[in-house]
Amino acid sequence: MDWIKVASAQELSNDESKTVDVAGYGVALYRIDDEFFATDSMCTHATALLSEGYVEDGCVECPLHQARFDIRTGKAMCAPATVDLRTHTVKREGDHIYVLSPAGK
């Protein structure tokens, strides 16, 4: 199990997202209600970074075609996406945010 330190808490405000590098793998990190979550950064529908999308009500909308995913579960909520998004495990220690390396799963 490899925990990778990816960010400090103040780098993101609520309903913001950024792409972080987790052992060479692009992961979208989100802050919702002061909790942190992570999913694959690439939309399952088209080539687009979800970290550049629109976060609201616990969901992220792809900037290209408005496919919407539940950030906590990765579930594809509406067309054009039909494939769920992979989620990643996140932990916070003080100010530091860690993501469990996908390779370590």
Add this chain to the structure above:
Amino acid sequence: MTSRGIVIVGAGQSAAVAAHALREHGYSGRITMVGRERHRPYERPLLSKAVLVAAEAPRLDVLTDDAWTRSDVELLSGSEAVALDLQRQHVHLADGRILAYESCLIATGGEATTLACVPACRAGVHYIRTLDDAHRLRTALQAKPQVAVLGGGFLGLEVANSALSAGASVTVLERAPSLLDRFVPPQASEWIEAKLHAAGARLLLGASCSGVHSLPQGRLRLSTSTGDLEVDEVVIAIGLSPNDALARDAGLETAAGSGILVDASCRTSNAHVFACGDCTSQRRAGQAAPTRLESWQNANEQGRTAAAAMLGLPLPAPAVPWFWTDQGKHNIQMLGLPASDLEYVRRGSPANDKVLWIGHRDCVPVHGVAINAGADLRAVRPLFERGRRVRWDDFALDATNLRTWAKQMQADVATTT
């Protein structure tokens, strides 16, 4: 004949979404879908992009296997409805079969508009409307041919970009003096033109084609207003003609130009017949004339609306029209509908390939155009939905966080009204 149920004429995006929505609402009667093509309902946006050039065939089904199975649709593929008997509530198929309905949903979409001077089925001549059309062009593009695209609309430009990425040499002919000038501000039109040039296309504006002649070795000669042009393939993308003949012949009301006239609930002039998608012209709040929208979103929204209306359920809230096009690596989106009397404010710069224009009328947002700025356009969508005046002063400032600003403007609107 079997028990009456819902008959859906057409088997595209809107038809599939409607069938799925009917089941989601708990409808347990029979759903029969009549489709001319021999495919399960599929999405068309990728026909002009990934289907033409991607190494791997993209997944196109409108519904997942699971959702399709749950929709429990009897699909009569390769079938065509030829007449609608409103009195008896019957749909007549070309093969003689008769389907009785309690409600009928017409979702017949449209055909690529044909160019009168080009005989149909000519080798090297392409229209892009069906998956089979796209596969045929894909095969032709593998030879890296010289291609002429007639029509510089969204579809024509997508095809041009795809052909360029496949290594073809591409000439685009557009009759108007500038690209997409009915839909986007002049600066956006110039940006699109510049990107097309940069990608290697030759662009002939103000040019029309009056004839296509076959030459030896399968080449084609186009007679155009700017001289002759010899190519291997010609793609005609000059618009969509809605398939409204079935409705028109049955005596249903159609719009002055084209399209089956429907109300906000997607009901036609007959109480038992509904229509959705590209084939409709809909009366909308705030629009003087009925509008026909050719978009993925409209197909989905109207499919859901028609399903609810057929079951007598409350209608989903009307959505602000939204459209996207992927031009090469660039994503362009539009929200609302264009109008000739709008004043545009701009955030970002075309030079940076990321820009958002909002067209407003007396400070009320009416039309948004985003180049690679979909999330920004999404952030201001609530302001369109509210339809009230907005203070645009800080919109363009770099220092403005657009999302926060949009929320403030919403609160503003709420307190001042």
